Amino acid sequence: MNVDLVIRNAIVVACDGKNTVIKDGGVAVQGGRITQVAASADLAAAIQSAKTVVDGAGHILMPGLVNAHCHAADSLFRGLVEDLPLEPWLQKVWTAEGAILNPQTSYLGSVLGCAELLLSGVTSVMDMFWYPGETVRAARKLGMRVATGGIFFDGPGVTGGDLDSRIKAAEDFFAAFGGADDVFAATMPHGAYTVGPENLKAARAIADRHGGLFSTHAAETKAEQDDIQGRYGRSVIRHLDHLDLLDERATLAHCVHLDDEEIDILARTGATVSHNPMSNLKLASGIARIPDMLSAGVNVALGTDGAISGNDLDMWLALRMAATLHKGATQRADAVSTIEALAMVTTTGARALGASDRLGSLETGKLADMILVDVRRPHAVPLFDPVTHLVYSTAKSDVRHVFVGGEHVVRDGQLTRHSIDETLDEVARLAPRIAATIA
Amino acid sequence: MNVDLVIRNAIVVACDGKNTVIKDGGVAVQGGRITQVAASADLAAAIQSAKTVVDGAGHILMPGLVNAHCHAADSLFRGLVEDLPLEPWLQKVWTAEGAILNPQTSYLGSVLGCAELLLSGVTSVMDMFWYPGETVRAARKLGMRVATGGIFFDGPGVTGGDLDSRIKAAEDFFAAFGGADDVFAATMPHGAYTVGPENLKAARAIADRHGGLFSTHAAETKAEQDDIQGRYGRSVIRHLDHLDLLDERATLAHCVHLDDEEIDILARTGATVSHNPMSNLKLASGIARIPDMLSAGVNVALGTDGAISGNDLDMWLALRMAATLHKGATQRADAVSTIEALAMVTTTGARALGASDRLGSLETGKLADMILVDVRRPHAVPLFDPVTHLVYSTAKSDVRHVFVGGEHVVRDGQLTRHSIDETLDEVARLAPRIAATIA
Numbered sequence: 072m073n074v075d076l077v078i079r080n081a082i083v084v085a086c087d088g089k090n091t092v093i094k095d096g097g098v099a100v101q102g103g104r105i106t107q108v109a110a111s112a113d114l115a116a117a118i119q120s121a122k123t124v125v126d127g128a129g130h131i132l133m134p135g136l137v138n139a140h141c142h143a144a145d146s147l148f149r150g151l152v153e154d155l156p157l158e159p160w161l162q163k164v165w166t167a168e169g170a171i172l173n174p175q176t177s178y179l180g181s182v183l184g185c186a187e188l189l190l191s192g193v194t195s196v197m198d199m200f201w202y203p204g205e206t207v208r209a210a211r212k213l214g215m216r217v218a219t220g221g222i223f224f225d226g227p228g229v230t231g232g233d234l235d236s237r238i239k240a241a242e243d244f245f246a247a248f249g250g251a252d253d254v255f256a257a258t259m260p261h262g263a264y265t266v267g268p269e270n271l272k273a274a275r276a277i278a279d280r281h282g283g284l285f286s287t288h289a290a291e292t293k294a295e296q297d298d299i300q301g302r303y304g305r306s307v308i309r310h311l312d313h314l315d316l317l318d319e320r321a322t323l324a325h326c327v328h329l330d331d332e333e334i335d336i337l338a339r340t341g342a343t344v345s346h347n348p349m350s351n352l353k354l355a356s357g358i359a360r361i362p363d364m365l366s367a368g369v370n371v372a373l374g375t376d377g378a379i380s381g382n383d384l385d386m387w388l389a390l391r392m393a394a395t396l397h398k399g400a401t402q403r404a405d406a407v408s409t410i411e412a413l414a415m416v417t418t419t420g421a422r423a424l425g426a427s428d429r430l431g432s433l434e435t436g437k438l439a440d441m442i443l444v445d446v447r448r449p450h451a452v453p454l455f456d457p458v459t460h461l462v463y464s465t466a467k468s469d470v471r472h473v474f475v476g477g478e479h480v481v482r483d484g485q486l487t488r489h490s491i492d493e494t495l496d497e498v499a500r501l502a503p504r505i506a507a508t509i510a
Numbered sequence: 511m512n513v514d515l516v517i518r519n520a521i522v523v524a525c526d527g528k529n530t531v532i533k534d535g536g537v538a539v540q541g542g543r544i545t546q547v548a549a550s551a552d553l554a555a556a557i558q559s560a561k562t563v564v565d566g567a568g569h570i571l572m573p574g575l576v577n578a579h580c581h582a583a584d585s586l587f588r589g590l591v592e593d594l595p596l597e598p599w600l601q602k603v604w605t606a607e608g609a610i611l612n613p614q615t616s617y618l619g620s621v622l623g624c625a626e627l628l629l630s631g632v633t634s635v636m637d638m639f640w641y642p643g644e645t646v647r648a649a650r651k652l653g654m655r656v657a658t659g660g661i662f663f664d665g666p667g668v669t670g671g672d673l674d675s676r677i678k679a680a681e682d683f684f685a686a687f688g689g690a691d692d693v694f695a696a697t698m699p700h701g702a703y704t705v706g707p708e709n710l711k712a713a714r715a716i717a718d719r720h721g722g723l724f725s726t727h728a729a730e731t732k733a734e735q736d737d738i739q740g741r742y743g744r745s746v747i748r749h750l751d752h753l754d755l756l757d758e759r760a761t762l763a764h765c766v767h768l769d770d771e772e773i774d775i776l777a778r779t780g781a782t783v784s785h786n787p788m789s790n791l792k793l794a795s796g797i798a799r800i801p802d803m804l805s806a807g808v809n810v811a812l813g814t815d816g817a818i819s820g821n822d823l824d825m826w827l828a829l830r831m832a833a834t835l836h837k838g839a840t841q842r843a844d845a846v847s848t849i850e851a852l853a854m855v856t857t858t859g860a861r862a863l864g865a866s867d868r869l870g871s872l873e874t875g876k877l878a879d880m881i882l883v884d885v886r887r888p889h890a891v892p893l894f895d896p897v898t899h900l901v902y903s904t905a906k907s908d909v910r911h912v913f914v915g916g917e918h919v920v921r922d923g924q925l926t927r928h929s930i931d932e933t934l935d936e937v938a939r940l941a942p943r944i945a946a947t948i949a
Contacts, residue, residue: 147892403595
């Protein structure tokens with residue numbers, strides 16, 4: 072046996088669909104994949120040949136989180152536009168983005184956003200943004216996985232250009248990254264209210280041709296539903312279904328305003344809903360019908376949305392809100408269970424990436440994307456149930472170690488591949504220019 | 511001039527009702543009180559005679575937070591009973607509390623809870639629990655302020671005893687702590703559904719006699735409203751008002767289920783509502799009508815409730831939820847402003863303690879209860895507006911330094927008066943016994 076890494080002495084929460092918890096256990100890793108998930112005592116042989124042994128005592132070991140909707144580079148605009156509903160808010164956001172964004176600033180913002188994500192234990196993110204190649208460059212710089220790809224937007228947007236140039240950019244993205252194991256290549260039309268039917272179909276066709284993913288915003292606000300109903304005589308989800316855009320490789324962000332039949336369409340097609348509770352609350356979009364979606368069998372994953380709306384990229388907060396908000400909103404204490412909530416950020420997120428076979432749980436043969444969560448903290452003691460603790464009281468600052476494909480990319484709460492201070496300084500220097508765009 | 515402490519080079523958010531923000535400033539402190547709030551350049555004279563100078567560069571300096579509803583010692587039971595609505599949940603909680611709590615374990619739990627609070631920047635907490643003298647002892651051990659006092663409960667509760675013994679304990683509490691500047695002595699009947707009218711009035715009379723505070727749970731669930739309506743022919747707030755219990759020294763925790771007239775009663779009497787959004791969501795109690803209360807002029811403060819419901823004592827999360835939850839629930843982006851939300855944890859909290867003259871803001875003459883919040887973090891950059899940042903993206907782990915009455919009680923994220931590891935170990939040793947109570 073030849074082992075690269077063993078983590079031992081941890082509380083293992085495997086997220087394997089069988090509620091496996093090992094009170095004192097760990098994993099062995101070889102060639103970026105998990106070769107053993109076991110009690111610490113049973114890892115003795117692996118330890119003998121291991122290049123590196125990490126002591127997980129006082130920590131929960133679990134899969135890295137999947138953030139199923141983000142705009143990492145929008146962290147450049149965090150807190151710039153506050154306390155407006157989505158539509159007028161978007162107008163200001165687009166003004167600022169248009170003035171600031173180019174490949175260099177998109178890279179800078181993506182490093183900022185990806186750093187926050189990775190430090191908090193997100194090992195894969197589905198990210199929609201201009202210059203998606205820069206997002207990949209940023210994610211690779213830090214050592215995380217990203218699902219992204221060509222944006223479709225009928226107006227000029229940030230980059231300008233027409234449908235032909237959008238199609239070319241989307242094809243170029245697949246050519247560059249289609250086979251990579253750290254990129255889940257996609258096409259990403261912005262939404263049904265900003266992309267017409269033919270262009271939505273063009274985006275989907277490219278994804279289909281390459282076996283890629285497809286993601287768009289959908290039914291985020293009541294106003295959007297009214298707009299689409301007025302234009303096409305169908306609600307948003309019916310419109311997308313009518314255009315044949317929905318299947319298991321499609322992820323729809325938000326889905327706040329759905330009727331029962333739209334929920335049934337999502338369940339039937341196997342599309343994933345990326346629920347973004349903090350963004351939906353802050354932008355006054357509403358509260359998505361997550362318990363109804365779960366009852367209907369819809370795949371519900373979780374996202375942070377961008378820090379421009381959020382105002383951060385805290386997946387632990389998204390997780391906690393997914394488990395609590397709907398209990399309060401429905402006055403039903405069983406509205407979303409802890410197991411259902413934890414699945415959203417692990418297995419269902421992995422399914423949204425088309426990567427259920429290799430991500431989302433700690434199981435032999437899967438990629439070694441894993442995190443260690445410190446539970447020797449005042450808010451973690453006593454610890455009766457590690458699953459409950461992960462859902463209801465874990466904070467992002469509890470994540471001390473992050474591994475992607477077995478590589479130790481966050482050690483003791485610090486990025487190992489990049490000095491974040493450089494990035495923070497560079498963003499701070501850019502901030503006055505950003506503020507001036509909407510002054 | 512004779513100065514004990516100067517903090518300089520910080521971003522000062524004074525919370526003084528005039529939206530004072532000093533981009534590069536600080537405070538001088540003498541004898542536990544603030545003697546100057548000024549730009550860093552204007553602190554030069556104070557620095558010359560200062561015993562201690564703290565560099566606040568890269569931090570926001572603001573008042574310590576007030577948590578207006580907590581059960582700190584209930585942290586012993588964190589995560590023990592999950593995913594039940596309030597009433598059946600309470601039955602299990604009471605079983606566990608009855609089996610475990612005594613003065614020693616209440617002290618242990620209070621140290622655990624107060625440590626979490628103080629480390630996150632809470633410098634004053636309104637805490638309701640059995641053995642309130644032990645809560646005071648714990649708060650004093652760590653160096654924080656606490657509002658607490660004799661519990662009233664018509665059943666035997668944890669301590670047993672009848673009305674006479676409750677009255678005696680409440681009087682004894684005032685005798686022991688009534689004049690202290692770190693204790694806001696109160697009487698604390700549990701709620702209208704567990705304490706009859708005469709006993710509620712007895713509790714209020716003791717508080718009145720000593721000029722103390724009065725706090726109780728009120729209108730937490732729909733079931734409670736139905737219960738009180740059935741018993742007394744009046745809704746909860748009408749019942750409390752009818753008994754003449756409400757004025758500016760009364761704080762009512764939760765108030766989730768109110769009609770318009772009840773909101774008007776709260777506004778008219780000047781009672782404070784302590785809003786506990788995370789507890790209300792997780793226990794499926796509902797979503798309080800906070801925007802309507804603010805419009806009506808009700809004093810709204812914020813609390814965490816106990817970690818047994820929460821599952822932690824994170825006032826930053828309570829703050830963020832107070833500012834976002836109601837936007838989402840009402841679909842109005844102006845439902846609660848950032849200024850209104852920040853006031854809940856500072857000035858309105860201080861008012862609930864009857865301490866507006868000495869707490870809640872950074873102003874000359876006030877007690878030097880202050881915190882330094884690190885803003886050199888990936889989720890804090892760029893920083894366009896420190897108020898927005900405090901409300902929407904500050905995490906409890908950003909609090910690096912805490913001062914109470916000018917004393918440095920948290921330094922670099924560590925308690926200065928107590929080693930928390932001892933407490934965590936002791937709680938961990940007790941945990942199996944706690945788990946066994948409801949097994």
